[in-house]
Amino acid sequence: MTAPVTPTLLYLDNITVSFDGFRALNALSLTVDHAEMRAIIGPNGAGKTTMMDVITGKTRPSEGTALFEGSHDLSALDEAAIAELGIGRKFQTPTVFEMHTVEDNMLLALKNERGPLATLFSRRTTHEKERIDALLERVRLTAHRYRPAGELSHGQKQWLEIGMLLAQEPKLLLIDEPAAGMTDQETADTVDLLRDIAMSKAVIVVEHDMAFVRDLGVKVTCLHEGSVLAQGSLDAVSANERVVEVYLGR
Protein backbone atom coordinates (compact mmCIF):
# COMPACT_ATOMS: atom_id res chain seq x y z
CA MET A 1 0.00 0.00 0.00
CA THR A 2 1.14 3.51 -0.75
CA ALA A 3 1.59 6.09 1.95
CA PRO A 4 -1.62 7.71 3.08
CA VAL A 5 -2.41 10.79 1.03
CA THR A 6 -4.91 12.04 3.54
CA PRO A 7 -5.19 11.69 7.31
CA THR A 8 -8.98 11.35 7.21
CA LEU A 9 -10.66 7.95 7.52
CA LEU A 10 -12.96 8.36 4.53
CA TYR A 11 -12.06 10.59 1.64
CA LEU A 12 -14.41 11.10 -1.30
CA ASP A 13 -13.23 13.53 -3.94
CA ASN A 14 -15.12 14.59 -7.04
CA ILE A 15 -17.17 11.37 -7.14
CA THR A 16 -19.56 11.10 -10.09
CA VAL A 17 -21.97 8.24 -10.76
CA SER A 18 -24.18 8.32 -13.86
CA PHE A 19 -27.01 5.96 -14.68
CA ASP A 20 -27.96 6.33 -18.34
CA GLY A 21 -26.97 9.97 -18.35
CA PHE A 22 -28.67 10.75 -15.02
CA ARG A 23 -26.08 11.89 -12.53
CA ALA A 24 -26.96 10.25 -9.23
CA LEU A 25 -23.77 11.73 -7.78
CA ASN A 26 -22.32 14.85 -9.29
CA ALA A 27 -18.73 15.66 -8.26
CA LEU A 28 -19.44 14.82 -4.63
CA SER A 29 -16.65 15.50 -2.16
CA LEU A 30 -16.84 14.53 1.47
CA THR A 31 -14.42 13.59 4.24
CA VAL A 32 -15.11 11.85 7.53
CA ASP A 33 -12.61 11.66 10.38
CA HIS A 34 -11.79 8.83 12.76
CA ALA A 35 -14.39 8.61 15.53
CA GLU A 36 -16.54 11.25 13.92
CA MET A 37 -20.31 10.97 13.56
CA ARG A 38 -21.83 12.69 10.53
CA ALA A 39 -25.49 13.07 9.69
CA ILE A 40 -26.48 13.19 6.03
CA ILE A 41 -29.76 14.82 5.07
CA GLY A 42 -31.32 15.75 1.78
CA PRO A 43 -34.43 15.26 -0.32
CA ASN A 44 -35.25 11.97 -2.04
CA GLY A 45 -33.02 11.40 -5.02
CA ALA A 46 -30.25 13.56 -3.59
CA GLY A 47 -27.81 10.67 -3.87
CA LYS A 48 -27.61 9.53 -0.24
CA THR A 49 -28.06 5.83 -0.95
CA THR A 50 -25.87 5.97 -4.07
CA MET A 51 -23.12 7.49 -1.95
CA MET A 52 -23.37 4.52 0.43
CA ASP A 53 -23.32 2.16 -2.55
CA VAL A 54 -20.06 3.74 -3.74
CA ILE A 55 -18.46 3.51 -0.30
CA THR A 56 -19.43 -0.16 0.12
CA GLY A 57 -18.45 -1.26 -3.39
CA LYS A 58 -21.93 -1.93 -4.73
CA THR A 59 -21.65 0.81 -7.33
CA ARG A 60 -18.49 1.91 -9.13
CA PRO A 61 -18.02 5.65 -9.60
CA SER A 62 -17.43 6.75 -13.18
CA GLU A 63 -15.13 9.52 -11.96
CA GLY A 64 -13.42 10.60 -8.77
CA THR A 65 -11.43 9.18 -5.89
CA ALA A 66 -12.73 7.19 -2.94
CA LEU A 67 -10.11 6.38 -0.32
CA PHE A 68 -10.39 4.61 3.01
CA GLU A 69 -7.69 5.19 5.61
CA GLY A 70 -5.88 7.27 3.02
CA SER A 71 -4.58 4.31 1.04
CA HIS A 72 -7.32 1.83 0.11
CA ASP A 73 -8.99 2.65 -3.20
CA LEU A 74 -12.64 1.73 -2.61
CA SER A 75 -13.53 1.97 -6.30
CA ALA A 76 -11.29 -1.04 -7.02
CA LEU A 77 -12.64 -3.40 -4.33
CA ASP A 78 -15.74 -5.58 -4.06
CA GLU A 79 -18.26 -5.63 -1.23
CA ALA A 80 -16.59 -8.44 0.69
CA ALA A 81 -13.14 -6.84 0.55
CA ILE A 82 -14.53 -3.49 1.71
CA ALA A 83 -16.36 -5.16 4.58
CA GLU A 84 -13.06 -6.82 5.55
CA LEU A 85 -11.36 -3.40 5.57
CA GLY A 86 -13.75 -2.32 8.28
CA ILE A 87 -16.78 -0.67 6.70
CA GLY A 88 -20.15 -1.93 7.90
CA ARG A 89 -23.51 -1.03 6.47
CA LYS A 90 -27.05 -1.05 7.80
CA PHE A 91 -29.78 -0.95 5.21
CA GLN A 92 -32.79 1.33 5.18
CA THR A 93 -35.24 -1.52 5.66
CA PRO A 94 -33.84 -3.79 8.35
CA THR A 95 -32.19 -6.74 6.65
CA VAL A 96 -31.43 -9.62 8.96
CA PHE A 97 -31.37 -13.35 8.27
CA GLU A 98 -34.96 -14.11 9.18
CA MET A 99 -34.68 -17.90 9.29
CA HIS A 100 -31.67 -17.81 11.58
CA THR A 101 -31.89 -17.26 15.32
CA VAL A 102 -30.79 -13.92 16.76
CA GLU A 103 -27.68 -15.67 18.06
CA ASP A 104 -26.79 -17.11 14.65
CA ASN A 105 -27.26 -13.70 13.04
CA MET A 106 -24.68 -12.37 15.47
CA LEU A 107 -22.41 -15.36 14.92
CA LEU A 108 -22.36 -14.78 11.17
CA ALA A 109 -21.52 -11.12 11.69
CA LEU A 110 -18.69 -11.68 14.23
CA LYS A 111 -15.27 -10.67 13.01
CA ASN A 112 -13.74 -13.98 11.93
CA GLU A 113 -12.24 -15.73 8.95
CA ARG A 114 -14.77 -15.43 6.12
CA GLY A 115 -13.54 -18.15 3.73
CA PRO A 116 -15.61 -21.28 2.97
CA LEU A 117 -13.04 -23.67 4.43
CA ALA A 118 -12.65 -21.62 7.59
CA THR A 119 -16.39 -21.65 8.24
CA LEU A 120 -16.74 -25.32 7.30
CA PHE A 121 -14.28 -26.41 9.96
CA SER A 122 -14.79 -23.65 12.51
CA ARG A 123 -15.65 -24.44 16.08
CA ARG A 124 -17.50 -22.21 18.52
CA THR A 125 -15.15 -20.68 21.04
CA THR A 126 -15.90 -19.27 24.47
CA HIS A 127 -14.48 -15.97 23.28
CA GLU A 128 -17.14 -15.86 20.54
CA LYS A 129 -19.83 -16.68 23.05
CA GLU A 130 -18.68 -13.88 25.35
CA ARG A 131 -18.62 -11.42 22.44
CA ILE A 132 -22.15 -12.42 21.46
CA ASP A 133 -23.32 -12.20 25.08
CA ALA A 134 -21.94 -8.68 25.38
CA LEU A 135 -23.36 -7.51 22.05
CA LEU A 136 -26.82 -8.96 22.71
CA GLU A 137 -26.78 -7.17 26.05
CA ARG A 138 -25.84 -3.92 24.34
CA VAL A 139 -28.66 -4.10 21.80
CA ARG A 140 -31.05 -5.50 24.44
CA LEU A 141 -31.83 -8.76 22.69
CA THR A 142 -30.50 -11.20 25.28
CA ALA A 143 -34.00 -12.48 26.02
CA HIS A 144 -34.61 -13.15 22.33
CA ARG A 145 -31.38 -15.01 21.70
CA TYR A 146 -32.93 -18.26 20.45
CA ARG A 147 -35.85 -16.78 18.52
CA PRO A 148 -35.75 -16.68 14.72
CA ALA A 149 -34.90 -13.12 13.72
CA GLY A 150 -38.01 -13.07 11.51
CA GLU A 151 -40.18 -13.03 14.65
CA LEU A 152 -38.67 -9.83 16.03
CA SER A 153 -40.49 -6.49 15.93
CA HIS A 154 -39.38 -3.88 13.44
CA GLY A 155 -37.46 -1.90 16.04
CA GLN A 156 -35.78 -5.03 17.39
CA LYS A 157 -34.67 -5.95 13.87
CA GLN A 158 -33.14 -2.49 13.47
CA TRP A 159 -31.23 -3.01 16.70
CA LEU A 160 -30.19 -6.52 15.75
CA GLU A 161 -28.78 -5.14 12.54
CA ILE A 162 -26.86 -2.48 14.45
CA GLY A 163 -25.62 -5.23 16.78
CA MET A 164 -24.45 -7.21 13.76
CA LEU A 165 -22.61 -4.13 12.51
CA LEU A 166 -20.82 -3.84 15.84
CA ALA A 167 -19.98 -7.55 15.75
CA GLN A 168 -18.05 -6.94 12.54
CA GLU A 169 -15.85 -4.52 14.52
CA PRO A 170 -15.80 -1.97 11.70
CA LYS A 171 -13.95 1.33 11.73
CA LEU A 172 -16.74 3.07 9.84
CA LEU A 173 -20.47 2.38 10.15
CA LEU A 174 -22.93 3.49 7.49
CA ILE A 175 -26.43 3.63 8.88
CA ASP A 176 -29.41 4.28 6.63
CA GLU A 177 -32.52 5.68 8.36
CA PRO A 178 -32.16 3.95 11.73
CA ALA A 179 -35.22 5.66 13.21
CA ALA A 180 -37.66 4.71 10.45
CA GLY A 181 -40.67 2.92 11.88
CA MET A 182 -39.52 3.22 15.48
CA THR A 183 -41.50 4.38 18.50
CA ASP A 184 -40.40 7.59 20.25
CA GLN A 185 -38.77 5.64 23.06
CA GLU A 186 -36.92 3.38 20.63
CA THR A 187 -35.79 6.44 18.68
CA ALA A 188 -34.41 8.06 21.82
CA ASP A 189 -32.61 4.84 22.76
CA THR A 190 -31.17 4.61 19.27
CA VAL A 191 -29.75 8.14 19.58
CA ASP A 192 -28.00 7.12 22.80
CA LEU A 193 -26.69 3.93 21.22
CA LEU A 194 -25.29 5.73 18.18
CA ARG A 195 -23.65 8.44 20.27
CA ASP A 196 -22.08 5.74 22.36
CA ILE A 197 -20.78 3.92 19.27
CA ALA A 198 -19.38 7.15 17.85
CA MET A 199 -17.07 7.49 20.88
CA SER A 200 -14.77 4.94 19.29
CA LYS A 201 -15.85 4.54 15.67
CA ALA A 202 -16.73 6.73 12.72
CA VAL A 203 -20.45 6.74 11.93
CA ILE A 204 -22.37 8.11 8.96
CA VAL A 205 -26.11 8.35 9.56
CA VAL A 206 -28.59 9.08 6.80
CA GLU A 207 -31.85 10.33 8.31
CA HIS A 208 -34.95 12.27 7.34
CA ASP A 209 -36.22 12.75 10.87
CA MET A 210 -34.94 16.23 11.79
CA ALA A 211 -35.68 15.80 15.48
CA PHE A 212 -33.50 12.71 15.45
CA VAL A 213 -30.69 14.57 13.69
CA ARG A 214 -30.96 17.39 16.23
CA ASP A 215 -30.68 14.89 19.09
CA LEU A 216 -27.55 13.39 17.57
CA GLY A 217 -25.97 16.84 17.81
CA VAL A 218 -23.32 16.31 15.18
CA LYS A 219 -22.03 17.94 12.01
CA VAL A 220 -24.61 17.76 9.21
CA THR A 221 -24.11 17.47 5.47
CA CYS A 222 -27.02 18.26 3.18
CA LEU A 223 -26.94 16.63 -0.25
CA HIS A 224 -28.88 17.85 -3.24
CA GLU A 225 -28.78 16.57 -6.81
CA GLY A 226 -25.71 14.48 -6.14
CA SER A 227 -23.48 17.06 -4.50
CA VAL A 228 -23.00 18.78 -1.18
CA LEU A 229 -25.34 21.70 -0.79
CA ALA A 230 -24.41 22.78 2.70
CA GLN A 231 -22.34 21.53 5.60
CA GLY A 232 -21.94 22.48 9.25
CA SER A 233 -23.94 22.45 12.45
CA LEU A 234 -27.62 21.65 12.09
CA ASP A 235 -28.53 25.25 12.95
CA ALA A 236 -26.22 26.63 10.31
CA VAL A 237 -27.45 24.19 7.68
CA SER A 238 -31.10 24.79 8.56
CA ALA A 239 -30.54 28.52 8.18
CA ASN A 240 -29.08 28.07 4.69
CA GLU A 241 -31.52 29.53 2.16
CA ARG A 242 -30.92 26.86 -0.47
CA VAL A 243 -31.45 24.06 2.06
CA VAL A 244 -34.72 25.59 3.14
CA GLU A 245 -35.76 25.93 -0.48
CA VAL A 246 -34.98 22.41 -1.72
CA TYR A 247 -35.43 20.32 1.40
CA LEU A 248 -36.87 21.74 4.59
CA GLY A 249 -39.56 23.85 2.96
CA ARG A 250 -40.61 27.30 4.01
Add this chain to the structure above:
Amino acid sequence: MRTQSFFDRQTTLVLSLLAAVAILVPSMNGLAAPGSALHLSDHLVPLLGKYVCFALLALSVDLIWGFCGILSLGHGAFFALGGYAMGMHLMRQIGPRGVYGDPILPDFMVFLNWKELPWFWHGFDSFPFAVLMVLLVPGALAFVFGWFAFRSRVTGVYLSIITQAMTFALMLAFFRNDMGLGGNNGLTDFKEILGFTVQAGSTRIVLFVLSVLALAGGYLLCRWVVGSTFGKVLVAVRDAESRTRFLGYRVEHYKLVVFTLSAMLAGIAGALYVPQVGIINPSEFAPAGSIEVVIWVAVGGRGTLAGPILGALLVNAGKTWFTAALPEFWLFALGGLFVFVTIFMPRGILGAVGDLWERSSQRFRSGRQPQPVTHAAE
Protein backbone atom coordinates in the same frame (compact mmCIF):
# COMPACT_ATOMS: atom_id res chain seq x y z
CA MET B 1 -33.83 -24.91 19.80
CA ARG B 2 -36.93 -26.94 19.07
CA THR B 3 -36.04 -27.31 15.42
CA GLN B 4 -32.59 -28.43 16.48
CA SER B 5 -33.94 -31.39 18.43
CA PHE B 6 -36.30 -32.21 15.55
CA PHE B 7 -33.32 -32.43 13.23
CA ASP B 8 -31.34 -34.65 15.57
CA ARG B 9 -34.27 -37.02 15.76
CA GLN B 10 -34.51 -36.84 12.01
CA THR B 11 -30.91 -37.94 11.56
CA THR B 12 -31.40 -40.91 13.89
CA LEU B 13 -34.63 -41.83 12.12
CA VAL B 14 -33.16 -41.59 8.61
CA LEU B 15 -30.11 -43.65 9.52
CA SER B 16 -32.11 -46.36 11.29
CA LEU B 17 -34.57 -46.61 8.41
CA LEU B 18 -31.73 -46.88 5.90
CA ALA B 19 -30.04 -49.53 8.06
CA ALA B 20 -33.32 -51.45 8.22
CA VAL B 21 -33.69 -51.28 4.44
CA ALA B 22 -30.09 -52.40 3.93
CA ILE B 23 -30.75 -55.46 6.08
CA LEU B 24 -34.36 -56.24 5.13
CA VAL B 25 -34.08 -56.12 1.35
CA PRO B 26 -31.20 -58.63 1.07
CA SER B 27 -32.73 -60.98 3.62
CA MET B 28 -36.19 -60.83 2.04
CA ASN B 29 -34.58 -61.59 -1.29
CA GLY B 30 -32.11 -64.23 -0.15
CA LEU B 31 -33.54 -65.86 2.99
CA ALA B 32 -37.31 -65.82 2.55
CA ALA B 33 -38.49 -68.75 0.41
CA PRO B 34 -39.67 -67.81 -3.08
CA GLY B 35 -43.47 -67.77 -3.06
CA SER B 36 -43.78 -66.70 0.58
CA ALA B 37 -45.39 -63.33 1.30
CA LEU B 38 -42.10 -61.98 2.60
CA HIS B 39 -40.11 -62.86 -0.49
CA LEU B 40 -38.76 -60.04 -2.60
CA SER B 41 -38.33 -61.15 -6.18
CA ASP B 42 -35.01 -60.69 -7.97
CA HIS B 43 -36.13 -58.05 -10.42
CA LEU B 44 -37.21 -55.76 -7.57
CA VAL B 45 -33.71 -55.49 -6.08
CA PRO B 46 -32.15 -53.41 -8.88
CA LEU B 47 -35.40 -51.44 -9.14
CA LEU B 48 -35.16 -50.48 -5.46
CA GLY B 49 -31.44 -49.82 -5.97
CA LYS B 50 -32.36 -47.41 -8.76
CA TYR B 51 -34.73 -45.54 -6.41
CA VAL B 52 -31.96 -45.26 -3.81
CA CYS B 53 -29.64 -43.72 -6.43
CA PHE B 54 -32.38 -41.25 -7.35
CA ALA B 55 -32.73 -40.42 -3.66
CA LEU B 56 -29.03 -39.54 -3.52
CA LEU B 57 -29.47 -37.35 -6.60
CA ALA B 58 -32.44 -35.61 -4.94
CA LEU B 59 -30.33 -35.08 -1.82
CA SER B 60 -27.62 -33.39 -3.88
CA VAL B 61 -30.19 -31.03 -5.41
CA ASP B 62 -31.63 -30.23 -1.98
CA LEU B 63 -28.19 -29.25 -0.69
CA ILE B 64 -27.92 -26.43 -3.22
CA TRP B 65 -31.57 -25.55 -3.76
CA GLY B 66 -32.93 -26.02 -0.26
CA PHE B 67 -30.04 -24.44 1.58
CA CYS B 68 -28.40 -22.03 -0.86
CA GLY B 69 -31.27 -21.15 -3.19
CA ILE B 70 -29.48 -22.37 -6.32
CA LEU B 71 -32.21 -23.99 -8.41
CA SER B 72 -30.35 -26.30 -10.76
CA LEU B 73 -32.47 -27.64 -13.59
CA GLY B 74 -29.51 -29.50 -15.01
CA HIS B 75 -28.40 -31.79 -12.23
CA GLY B 76 -29.16 -34.82 -14.36
CA ALA B 77 -26.00 -33.88 -16.29
CA PHE B 78 -23.74 -34.52 -13.30
CA PHE B 79 -25.61 -37.75 -12.57
CA ALA B 80 -25.16 -38.88 -16.18
CA LEU B 81 -21.47 -37.94 -16.25
CA GLY B 82 -20.85 -40.02 -13.14
CA GLY B 83 -22.80 -42.79 -14.86
CA TYR B 84 -20.77 -42.53 -18.05
CA ALA B 85 -17.50 -42.70 -16.09
CA MET B 86 -18.67 -45.92 -14.48
CA GLY B 87 -20.08 -47.17 -17.80
CA MET B 88 -16.72 -46.65 -19.50
CA HIS B 89 -15.05 -48.81 -16.86
CA LEU B 90 -17.66 -51.53 -17.32
CA MET B 91 -17.19 -51.37 -21.12
CA ARG B 92 -13.46 -51.88 -20.71
CA GLN B 93 -14.18 -54.87 -18.47
CA ILE B 94 -16.01 -56.61 -21.32
CA GLY B 95 -12.63 -57.24 -22.98
CA PRO B 96 -12.79 -59.68 -25.90
CA ARG B 97 -16.28 -60.93 -24.97
CA GLY B 98 -18.08 -58.36 -27.14
CA VAL B 99 -20.13 -59.40 -30.15
CA TYR B 100 -17.26 -58.57 -32.50
CA GLY B 101 -14.69 -60.07 -30.18
CA ASP B 102 -12.22 -57.20 -30.49
CA PRO B 103 -9.79 -57.49 -27.56
CA ILE B 104 -9.58 -53.74 -26.98
CA LEU B 105 -12.33 -51.82 -28.75
CA PRO B 106 -15.92 -51.84 -27.47
CA ASP B 107 -18.47 -53.11 -29.99
CA PHE B 108 -19.75 -49.71 -31.05
CA MET B 109 -16.24 -48.58 -32.01
CA VAL B 110 -15.70 -51.70 -34.11
CA PHE B 111 -19.06 -51.05 -35.74
CA LEU B 112 -17.96 -47.48 -36.55
CA ASN B 113 -14.71 -48.82 -38.02
CA TRP B 114 -12.52 -47.13 -35.43
CA LYS B 115 -8.97 -48.39 -35.32
CA GLU B 116 -7.88 -47.40 -31.87
CA LEU B 117 -9.22 -46.38 -28.49
CA PRO B 118 -9.76 -42.57 -28.20
CA TRP B 119 -7.39 -40.92 -25.71
CA PHE B 120 -10.06 -40.22 -23.10
CA TRP B 121 -10.83 -43.94 -22.80
CA HIS B 122 -7.36 -44.68 -21.48
CA GLY B 123 -7.17 -45.39 -17.78
CA PHE B 124 -10.78 -46.52 -17.49
CA ASP B 125 -9.74 -50.16 -17.35
CA SER B 126 -8.60 -49.37 -13.79
CA PHE B 127 -11.42 -49.32 -11.24
CA PRO B 128 -9.78 -46.78 -8.89
CA PHE B 129 -9.22 -44.46 -11.87
CA ALA B 130 -12.87 -44.79 -12.88
CA VAL B 131 -13.99 -44.02 -9.32
CA LEU B 132 -11.76 -40.94 -9.33
CA MET B 133 -13.35 -39.81 -12.61
CA VAL B 134 -16.83 -40.39 -11.17
CA LEU B 135 -15.98 -37.62 -8.71
CA LEU B 136 -13.69 -35.45 -10.83
CA VAL B 137 -15.61 -35.15 -14.10
CA PRO B 138 -18.90 -33.88 -12.61
CA GLY B 139 -16.93 -31.88 -10.04
CA ALA B 140 -14.75 -30.20 -12.68
CA LEU B 141 -17.72 -29.33 -14.90
CA ALA B 142 -19.59 -27.89 -11.91
CA PHE B 143 -16.51 -25.93 -10.87
CA VAL B 144 -15.94 -24.38 -14.30
CA PHE B 145 -19.64 -23.73 -14.86
CA GLY B 146 -20.05 -22.28 -11.38
CA TRP B 147 -16.89 -20.20 -11.64
CA PHE B 148 -18.29 -18.24 -14.57
CA ALA B 149 -21.93 -18.21 -13.50
CA PHE B 150 -21.45 -17.20 -9.87
CA ARG B 151 -18.68 -14.71 -10.56
CA SER B 152 -20.94 -12.94 -13.04
CA ARG B 153 -23.63 -12.99 -10.34
CA VAL B 154 -26.10 -14.93 -12.43
CA THR B 155 -28.89 -15.88 -10.03
CA GLY B 156 -32.49 -17.02 -9.86
CA VAL B 157 -34.33 -17.99 -12.98
CA TYR B 158 -31.44 -17.01 -15.28
CA LEU B 159 -29.16 -19.48 -13.55
CA SER B 160 -31.83 -22.18 -13.77
CA ILE B 161 -32.13 -21.59 -17.49
CA ILE B 162 -28.42 -21.88 -18.15
CA THR B 163 -28.18 -25.10 -16.11
CA GLN B 164 -30.97 -26.41 -18.29
CA ALA B 165 -29.11 -25.29 -21.40
CA MET B 166 -25.97 -27.00 -20.10
CA THR B 167 -27.62 -30.41 -19.76
CA PHE B 168 -29.37 -29.98 -23.13
CA ALA B 169 -26.08 -29.16 -24.86
CA LEU B 170 -24.45 -32.20 -23.26
CA MET B 171 -27.32 -34.39 -24.38
CA LEU B 172 -26.88 -33.26 -27.99
CA ALA B 173 -23.13 -33.80 -27.76
CA PHE B 174 -23.49 -37.30 -26.33
CA PHE B 175 -25.97 -38.26 -29.03
CA ARG B 176 -23.23 -37.82 -31.62
CA ASN B 177 -21.32 -40.95 -32.58
CA ASP B 178 -18.17 -38.84 -33.05
CA MET B 179 -18.16 -38.21 -29.32
CA GLY B 180 -16.81 -41.72 -28.88
CA LEU B 181 -19.24 -42.66 -26.13
CA GLY B 182 -21.68 -44.89 -27.96
CA GLY B 183 -23.90 -42.16 -29.39
CA ASN B 184 -27.60 -42.80 -29.30
CA ASN B 185 -27.28 -46.27 -27.77
CA GLY B 186 -24.90 -45.27 -25.05
CA LEU B 187 -22.94 -47.87 -23.15
CA THR B 188 -24.47 -51.27 -22.36
CA ASP B 189 -23.94 -55.06 -22.46
CA PHE B 190 -21.87 -54.92 -19.30
CA LYS B 191 -20.43 -58.24 -18.15
CA GLU B 192 -18.51 -57.88 -14.93
CA ILE B 193 -17.74 -55.42 -12.18
CA LEU B 194 -14.56 -56.17 -10.18
CA GLY B 195 -14.77 -59.78 -11.36
CA PHE B 196 -18.41 -60.28 -10.34
CA THR B 197 -21.12 -60.84 -12.94
CA VAL B 198 -23.16 -57.65 -13.18
CA GLN B 199 -26.43 -59.53 -13.72
CA ALA B 200 -25.95 -61.95 -10.81
CA GLY B 201 -28.39 -61.71 -7.92
CA SER B 202 -25.61 -61.51 -5.36
CA THR B 203 -23.89 -58.65 -7.22
CA ARG B 204 -27.17 -56.77 -7.35
CA ILE B 205 -27.63 -57.23 -3.60
CA VAL B 206 -24.14 -55.85 -2.97
CA LEU B 207 -24.78 -52.92 -5.32
CA PHE B 208 -28.05 -52.24 -3.55
CA VAL B 209 -26.41 -52.23 -0.13
CA LEU B 210 -23.61 -50.00 -1.44
CA SER B 211 -26.20 -47.58 -2.80
CA VAL B 212 -27.91 -47.42 0.59
CA LEU B 213 -24.54 -46.86 2.27
CA ALA B 214 -23.73 -44.10 -0.22
CA LEU B 215 -27.08 -42.49 0.50
CA ALA B 216 -26.49 -42.70 4.26
CA GLY B 217 -22.98 -41.27 3.82
CA GLY B 218 -24.27 -38.51 1.56
CA TYR B 219 -26.96 -37.68 4.07
CA LEU B 220 -24.46 -37.45 6.94
CA LEU B 221 -22.11 -35.32 4.85
CA CYS B 222 -24.93 -32.92 3.93
CA ARG B 223 -26.13 -32.83 7.53
CA TRP B 224 -22.63 -31.93 8.68
CA VAL B 225 -22.21 -29.23 6.02
CA VAL B 226 -25.59 -27.72 6.78
CA GLY B 227 -24.99 -27.76 10.53
CA SER B 228 -21.63 -25.96 10.30
CA THR B 229 -21.13 -22.22 10.19
CA PHE B 230 -20.61 -22.74 6.45
CA GLY B 231 -24.18 -24.07 6.29
CA LYS B 232 -25.46 -21.01 8.14
CA VAL B 233 -23.74 -18.82 5.56
CA LEU B 234 -25.46 -20.82 2.79
CA VAL B 235 -28.87 -20.13 4.31
CA ALA B 236 -27.88 -16.49 4.72
CA VAL B 237 -27.04 -16.36 1.01
CA ARG B 238 -30.37 -17.98 0.17
CA ASP B 239 -32.38 -15.49 2.23
CA ALA B 240 -30.43 -12.23 1.84
CA GLU B 241 -27.59 -12.51 -0.63
CA SER B 242 -26.44 -8.90 -0.71
CA ARG B 243 -26.59 -8.62 3.09
CA THR B 244 -24.20 -11.57 3.23
CA ARG B 245 -21.83 -9.79 0.86
CA PHE B 246 -21.83 -6.66 3.00
CA LEU B 247 -20.95 -8.81 6.00
CA GLY B 248 -17.75 -9.66 4.14
CA TYR B 249 -18.56 -13.10 2.77
CA ARG B 250 -17.54 -13.89 -0.82
CA VAL B 251 -20.88 -15.34 -1.87
CA GLU B 252 -19.53 -16.70 -5.17
CA HIS B 253 -16.95 -18.83 -3.36
CA TYR B 254 -19.59 -20.35 -1.12
CA LYS B 255 -21.83 -21.14 -4.06
CA LEU B 256 -18.94 -22.63 -5.98
CA VAL B 257 -17.94 -24.96 -3.14
CA VAL B 258 -21.45 -26.22 -2.46
CA PHE B 259 -22.33 -26.54 -6.16
CA THR B 260 -19.20 -28.61 -6.84
CA LEU B 261 -19.82 -30.81 -3.80
CA SER B 262 -23.41 -31.36 -4.89
CA ALA B 263 -22.33 -32.27 -8.44
CA MET B 264 -19.93 -34.88 -7.02
CA LEU B 265 -22.73 -36.43 -4.96
CA ALA B 266 -24.87 -36.57 -8.10
CA GLY B 267 -21.97 -38.23 -9.92
CA ILE B 268 -21.72 -40.95 -7.25
CA ALA B 269 -25.46 -41.57 -7.58
CA GLY B 270 -25.07 -41.95 -11.36
CA ALA B 271 -22.11 -44.32 -10.97
CA LEU B 272 -24.11 -46.61 -8.69
CA TYR B 273 -27.15 -46.38 -10.95
CA VAL B 274 -25.45 -47.61 -14.14
CA PRO B 275 -24.43 -51.17 -13.11
CA GLN B 276 -27.89 -51.70 -11.58
CA VAL B 277 -29.89 -50.69 -14.64
CA GLY B 278 -27.25 -52.06 -17.02
CA ILE B 279 -27.18 -49.10 -19.43
CA ILE B 280 -26.30 -45.42 -19.68
CA ASN B 281 -27.34 -43.37 -22.69
CA PRO B 282 -27.78 -39.69 -23.57
CA SER B 283 -31.43 -39.67 -22.49
CA GLU B 284 -30.12 -39.32 -18.92
CA PHE B 285 -29.13 -35.76 -19.92
CA ALA B 286 -32.71 -34.96 -20.97
CA PRO B 287 -33.81 -31.62 -19.46
CA ALA B 288 -37.12 -33.16 -18.39
CA GLY B 289 -35.24 -35.62 -16.19
CA SER B 290 -33.55 -32.85 -14.26
CA ILE B 291 -36.87 -31.09 -13.78
CA GLU B 292 -38.33 -34.30 -12.41
CA VAL B 293 -35.60 -34.35 -9.75
CA VAL B 294 -36.70 -30.90 -8.63
CA ILE B 295 -40.25 -32.24 -8.30
CA TRP B 296 -39.05 -35.07 -6.04
CA VAL B 297 -37.33 -32.50 -3.83
CA ALA B 298 -40.36 -30.21 -3.73
CA VAL B 299 -42.72 -33.09 -2.95
CA GLY B 300 -40.55 -34.43 -0.15
CA GLY B 301 -39.78 -31.05 1.37
CA ARG B 302 -37.12 -28.63 0.21
CA GLY B 303 -34.40 -27.77 2.69
CA THR B 304 -34.98 -30.77 4.95
CA LEU B 305 -32.48 -33.31 3.49
CA ALA B 306 -34.67 -36.24 4.59
CA GLY B 307 -37.66 -34.96 2.61
CA PRO B 308 -36.05 -35.25 -0.83
CA ILE B 309 -35.04 -38.84 -0.05
CA LEU B 310 -38.66 -39.61 0.80
CA GLY B 311 -39.89 -37.66 -2.23
CA ALA B 312 -37.60 -39.49 -4.64
CA LEU B 313 -38.66 -42.88 -3.30
CA LEU B 314 -42.39 -42.11 -3.28
CA VAL B 315 -42.57 -40.42 -6.66
CA ASN B 316 -40.51 -43.13 -8.36
CA ALA B 317 -42.51 -45.92 -6.76
CA GLY B 318 -45.62 -44.10 -8.00
CA LYS B 319 -44.08 -43.81 -11.44
CA THR B 320 -43.34 -47.55 -11.59
CA TRP B 321 -46.88 -48.41 -10.54
CA PHE B 322 -48.53 -45.83 -12.82
CA THR B 323 -46.52 -46.59 -15.94
CA ALA B 324 -47.53 -50.24 -15.57
CA ALA B 325 -51.18 -49.76 -14.61
CA LEU B 326 -52.19 -46.51 -16.32
CA PRO B 327 -49.29 -45.54 -18.57
CA GLU B 328 -51.07 -42.70 -20.36
CA PHE B 329 -51.93 -40.96 -17.07
CA TRP B 330 -48.49 -40.85 -15.46
CA LEU B 331 -47.52 -37.38 -16.65
CA PHE B 332 -50.89 -35.98 -15.60
CA ALA B 333 -50.47 -37.57 -12.19
CA LEU B 334 -46.96 -36.13 -11.84
CA GLY B 335 -48.12 -32.67 -12.90
CA GLY B 336 -51.13 -32.88 -10.61
CA LEU B 337 -48.94 -33.95 -7.70
CA PHE B 338 -46.59 -31.03 -8.26
CA VAL B 339 -49.47 -28.54 -8.38
CA PHE B 340 -51.09 -30.10 -5.29
CA VAL B 341 -47.90 -29.99 -3.27
CA THR B 342 -47.06 -26.44 -4.35
CA ILE B 343 -50.49 -25.16 -3.34
CA PHE B 344 -51.35 -27.23 -0.28
CA MET B 345 -47.98 -28.32 1.06
CA PRO B 346 -45.52 -25.56 0.07
CA ARG B 347 -42.92 -27.07 2.38
CA GLY B 348 -43.46 -30.58 1.05
CA ILE B 349 -44.48 -33.73 2.87
CA LEU B 350 -41.80 -33.45 5.50
CA GLY B 351 -42.49 -29.77 6.10
CA ALA B 352 -46.18 -30.57 6.64
CA VAL B 353 -45.32 -33.44 8.97
CA GLY B 354 -42.88 -31.23 10.88
CA ASP B 355 -45.56 -28.57 11.37
CA LEU B 356 -48.03 -31.17 12.57
CA TRP B 357 -45.45 -32.67 14.93
CA GLU B 358 -44.66 -29.25 16.38
CA ARG B 359 -48.30 -28.34 16.80
CA SER B 360 -49.23 -31.61 18.48
CA SER B 361 -46.23 -31.50 20.80
CA GLN B 362 -47.18 -27.94 21.73
CA ARG B 363 -50.72 -29.06 22.47
CA PHE B 364 -49.32 -31.93 24.48
CA ARG B 365 -47.16 -29.59 26.51
CA SER B 366 -49.88 -27.01 27.12
CA GLY B 367 -52.41 -29.78 27.80
CA ARG B 368 -50.40 -30.88 30.82
CA GLN B 369 -50.58 -27.49 32.44
CA PRO B 370 -53.69 -26.45 34.34
CA GLN B 371 -55.71 -24.04 32.24
CA PRO B 372 -58.41 -22.49 34.36
CA VAL B 373 -59.37 -19.92 31.69
CA THR B 374 -60.54 -22.39 29.07
CA HIS B 375 -63.21 -23.81 31.35
CA ALA B 376 -64.63 -20.39 31.99
CA ALA B 377 -64.54 -19.67 28.29
CA GLU B 378 -66.42 -22.82 27.49
